[in-house]
Amino acid sequence: MSGGRIVFEDVSKFYGDVLGVNRVNLSIPPGITALVGPNGSGKTTLMNLITGLVRPTRGRISVLGISPDDPERLFKVVGYCTQFDSFPRGKTGYEFLYSSLRLHGKSHAEARELTMTALELTGMTDAAGRRVAAYSKGMRQRIKLAHAICHQPSVLVLDEPLNGLDPMARAEAIALFRSLAAEGLHVIISSHILHEVDCISDQVVLLNSGYVVAEGQIQAVRSEMNQEHPLQIMVRCSRPGALASRVFTLDHVVEVRMHADGRGLLASTRNPDLFYQALNQAVLEGLIDIESVAPADDDVHSVYQYLIGNEGEAL
Amino acid sequence: MKTSLPWKLWARQVMAILRIELAKNFKRKRAIPVYVLAFLPFLLWQTHSLVHIRGWRTCSGSEDLMVYAGVFQVFVLRLAIFFSAVAIFMNLFRGKIVEKTLHYYFLAPVRREVLVVGKYLSGVAMMVIVFGAGTALSYLTAVNHLKLTASRAVVPAAMADLPVYVGVTALACLGYGAVFLVTGLLFRNPIVPAVAILSWESIIVFLPAVLKKFSVIFYLESLCPVKVPFHGPGLLFTITAEPTPAYLSVPGLILLTLALLALAALRIRKMEISYGTE
Ligand SMILES: Nc1ncnc2c1ncn2[C@@H]1O[C@H](COP(=O)(O)OP(=O)(O)O)[C@@H](O)[C@H]1O
Numbered sequence: 152m153s154g155g156r157i158v159f160e161d162v163s164k165f166y167g168d169v170l171g172v173n174r175v176n177l178s179i180p181p182g183i184t185a186l187v188g189p190n191g192s193g194k195t196t197l198m199n200l201i202t203g204l205v206r207p208t209r210g211r212i213s214v215l216g217i218s219p220d221d222p223e224r225l226f227k228v229v230g231y232c233t234q235f236d237s238f239p240r241g242k243t244g245y246e247f248l249y250s251s252l253r254l255h256g257k258s259h260a261e262a263r264e265l266t267m268t269a270l271e272l273t274g275m276t277d278a279a280g281r282r283v284a285a286y287s288k289g290m291r292q293r294i295k296l297a298h299a300i301c302h303q304p305s306v307l308v309l310d311e312p313l314n315g316l317d318p319m320a321r322a323e324a325i326a327l328f329r330s331l332a333a334e335g336l337h338v339i340i341s342s343h344i345l346h347e348v349d350c351i352s353d354q355v356v357l358l359n360s361g362y363v364v365a366e367g368q369i370q371a372v373r374s375e376m377n378q379e380h381p382l383q384i385m386v387r388c389s390r391p392g393a394l395a396s397r398v399f400t401l402d403h404v405v406e407v408r409m410h411a412d413g414r415g416l417l418a419s420t421r422n423p424d425l426f427y428q429a430l431n432q433a434v435l436e437g438l439i440d441i442e443s444v445a446p447a448d449d450d451v452h453s454v455y456q457y458l459i460g461n462e463g464e465a466l
Numbered sequence: 467m468k469t470s471l472p473w474k475l476w477a478r479q480v481m482a483i484l485r486i487e488l489a490k491n492f493k494r495k496r497a498i499p500v501y502v503l504a505f506l507p508f509l510l511w512q513t514h515s516l517v518h519i520r521g522w523r524t525c526s527g528s529e530d531l532m533v534y535a536g537v538f539q540v541f542v543l544r545l546a547i548f549f550s551a552v553a554i555f556m557n558l559f560r561g562k563i564v565e566k567t568l569h570y571y572f573l574a575p576v577r578r579e580v581l582v583v584g585k586y587l588s589g590v591a592m593m594v595i596v597f598g599a600g601t602a603l604s605y606l607t608a609v610n611h612l613k614l615t616a617s618r619a620v621v622p623a624a625m626a627d628l629p630v631y632v633g634v635t636a637l638a639c640l641g642y643g644a645v646f647l648v649t650g651l652l653f654r655n656p657i658v659p660a661v662a663i664l665s666w667e668s669i670i671v672f673l674p675a676v677l678k679k680f681s682v683i684f685y686l687e688s689l690c691p692v693k694v695p696f697h698g699p700g701l702l703f704t705i706t707a708e709p710t711p712a713y714l715s716v717p718g719l720i721l722l723t724l725a726l727l728a729l730a731a732l733r734i735r736k737m738e739i740s741y742g743t744e
């Protein structure tokens with residue numbers, strides 16, 4: 152099964168007039184893929200499209216060659232951990248997994264064994280006899296994860312799976328995703344916090360307002376964002392002229408514009424990290440006094456900034 | 467090349483759905499009025515024979531059978547099974563949406579058509595068990611009571627009608643079940659369509675034979691073993707279709723049921739999960 156891809160061909164989804172995602176083209180290989188974007192950017196919509204819970208308004212989707220319209224085939228290979236925090240009433244963790252596996256057409260013995268394995272992998276064996284209704288948020292998250300992996304799928308779709316997990320459980324979940332990916336699975340994880348998933352992802356898809364704004368390996372995405380969309384940084388400081396002539400010599404700085412009131416400037420840079428370093432240097436040397444520093448509110452960049460973080464910013 | 471359909475898998479999946487749903491159907495709160503409605507005729511006939519045994523009132527046995535037929539057609543078929551089907555079937559899918567758990571079914575490798583069949587059968591099984599028992603008990607009580615009256619001789623003939631009554635009861639559950647499964651998928655509020663369908667089923671006696679075929683009660687009434695003459699001014703306008711023989715009524719009702727199930731399957735195939743906006 153591995154080697155297949157999850158393919159979006161020009162996919163759009165509208166909820167009535169509301170845009171879910173627009174003109175998405177993706178081809179996702181095996182390994183861990185992170186869908187990252189702020190709330191409302193379309194992560195859940197993409198996942199629901201992969202699993203046929205919603206249908207595309209336009210375009211085509213194929214999951215390892217299977218159409219999401221064909222649940223009988225699709226869910227033999229796909230497991231989905233949704234963002235819904237609801238469960239069939241009155242069931243224990245064990246019953247929840249077991250009855251789902253019976254629905255898959257598994258025999259009693261098979262269902263039993265697969266249930267035990269999934270409980271083991273998610274650390275839920277001890278709580279299996281208790282009712283899901285009495286679980287903590289973290290346990291509910293883990294039993295949902297167990298539900299998604301219990302039939303041993305080759306594509307795992309996980310909507311914000313780290314939400315509600317304590318650091319310990321988080322580390323265990325991440326280790327589980329890694330080992331599943333190492334077995335050749337597609338593991339698709341969504342998050343609104345990039346640094347939560349960037350170090351474990353083989354590739355990332357950045358989403359904003361329903362559009363894929365960047366995709367690829369994390370390093371490539373970072374530099375692509377910088378090349379295609381220089382970041383505008385607004386600096387309010389004393390002696391902006393001195394700062395301007397300092398930063399203008401840096402080759403990642405594309406443009407510098409002085410503020411009319413003579414108390415600040417606007418700089419465009421392809422490498423914010425280095426820009427912030429230069430700024431710090433200028434402060435340390437006593438060249439300028441800084442009042443405030445902020446990325447200008449460019450739409451794509453505010454997302455980028457929000458997602459990729461401000462690790463260069465020392466102020 | 468011959469690809470055979472995976473009937474065995476489908477059967478296993480339907481069984482799994484039944485295992486999940488059937489017990490729940492019996493246990494849920496909205497089943498309580500269903501039990502009351504199903505066993506009310508039984509209580510009625512128990513009371514009737516008690517009154518007789520105590521000698522407070524005597525009655526003629528053959529009249530009893532006519533009254534039984536009347537109660538069965540008006541109360542059991544038109545009201546008790548009708549409204550129980552509203553309660554049970556309209557919520558088969560709607561309830562899951564309210565509970566936000568329908569996606570668990572949609573995320574299993576189960577065709578949506580199989581899901582419809584499984585859910586439908588879980589409702590049918592519950593209704594047939596409850597109303598089958600209710601009808602059998604009330605009829606046995608009524609017939610048993612005949613033994614105490616002068617019309618002892620009609621008992622064997624009356625007993626022969628027992629399976630017919632139970633059979634008609636089962637068909638009523640089948641038919642109304644399908645009607646309200648579909649209605650529940652098309653409408654959010656069950657009251658208005660339920661009242662509309664009740665009216666339709668009631669005025670159907672005044673309508674031409676072609677239209678009658680689109681009601682459940684038409685098939686059921688022609689199958690009832692004892693015909694009840696309706697009195698009153700309405701009778702003047704009644705268009706009596708030729709009583710349809712059983713070999714047409716039963717397949718007719720089953721055909722109507724299958725058509726409704728197909729409609730439900732189409733609807734479920736297109737259904738998207740969006741609990742937020744429901
Ligand atoms: N069922 C729905 N009906 C209407 N709009 C929806 C529905 N689901 C999502 N949306 C809208 O689609 C956009 C993307 O939402 P979503 O995919 O849930 O984003 P995310 O998971 O990234 O937070 C949002 O603007 C949201 O309001």
Ligand SMILES: [Mg+2]
Pocket residue numbers: 191194195196234310
């Ligand atoms: Mg979401």
